[in-house]
Amino acid sequence: MRLGVLDVGSNTVHLLVVDAHPGARPLPAHSHKADLRLAQLLDGDGAIGSEGVDRLITVVLDARQAAEDKGVEDLLPFATSAVREASNADQVLARVEEATGVRLQVLAGEEEARLTFLAARRWFGWSAGKLLVLDIGGGSLEIAYGMDEEPDAAVSLPLGAGRLTAAWLPGDPPEPADVKELRRHVRARIARTVGEFSRLGAPDHVVATSKTFRQLARLAGAARSAEGLYVQRELKRESLEAWVPRLAGMTAVERSDLPGVSTGRASQLLAGALVAEGVMDLFDVEVLEICPWALREGVILRRLDHMGPQ
Helix, strand or coil, X not given: CEEEEEEECXXXXXXXXXXXXXXXXXXXXXXXXXXXXXXXXXXXXXXECHHHHHHHHHHHHHHHHHHHHCCCCEEEEEECHHHHCCCCHHHHHHHHHHHHCCCCEECXXXXXXXXXXXXXXXXXXXXXXXXXXXXXXXXXXXXXXXCCCCCCEEEEECCCHHHHHHHHCCCCCCCHHHHXXXXXXXXXXXXXXXXXXXXXXXXXXXXEECHHHHHHHHHCCCCCHHHCCCCCCEEEHHHHHHHHHHHHCCCHHHHHCCCCCCHHHHCCXXXXXXXXXXXXXXXXXXEEEECCCCHHHHHHHHHHHHHCCC
């Protein structure tokens, strides 16, 4: 059957259409994206304003139409950090459903981490052993660890690249003092969770998902996305540590000229790099591998599991 997953994230609204059935690898058929930056549209009270809701409705309508055009039989719509943490989340969800007919399921942060972990486990298989999975989104950082398809530990921290950029790095380029304060904040927040994971033992394999990690790996010399999903891509902490001060001294426009860095994400890249550097350092990770599958694939795989054999 043809499935569609509609991901209303903190940065983008992304429709992924796949051909899939239980026991088979989902085959991508179509992708439809729209930049929305919901995490940056929150007002002083933490609410998504009317303009932001109107824009969200427009892109959800466009995505629903694209899903219909591509013959999607089952649409799986969900929202993550930006909607989850908005002070008017219930009102936003009601307006979206009334205007579009699409009922967004709001994923809890821990469930987001668990579904991303499931995708990584299926991608790398059982031979990868104990997995530590890291994911930096626009609004949050997810960390999950385990041996099976359900992680033994999973957390979501409010350390997304978009959220931190808006709250901590107003300058372009940012002031050195602001960068230093953000670095301190990120590491203190991550450090609170380290003990929960370290008691479970060292992972056999560390992997990362998300656009932020892919861009950082590309800066450090990893293969371009055009070279395909099956090319191994790694990010070494040593390379990342060398890039952080360089990114801190650049404007967003200068970062957008770097290989693999999109214009829309350039302003967030420094905050994302500080989170990536902090989590790799505090979890004592020297090198990690980039996983092509992430949350959207996890949602699809869970849906297929619930369908059972056909």
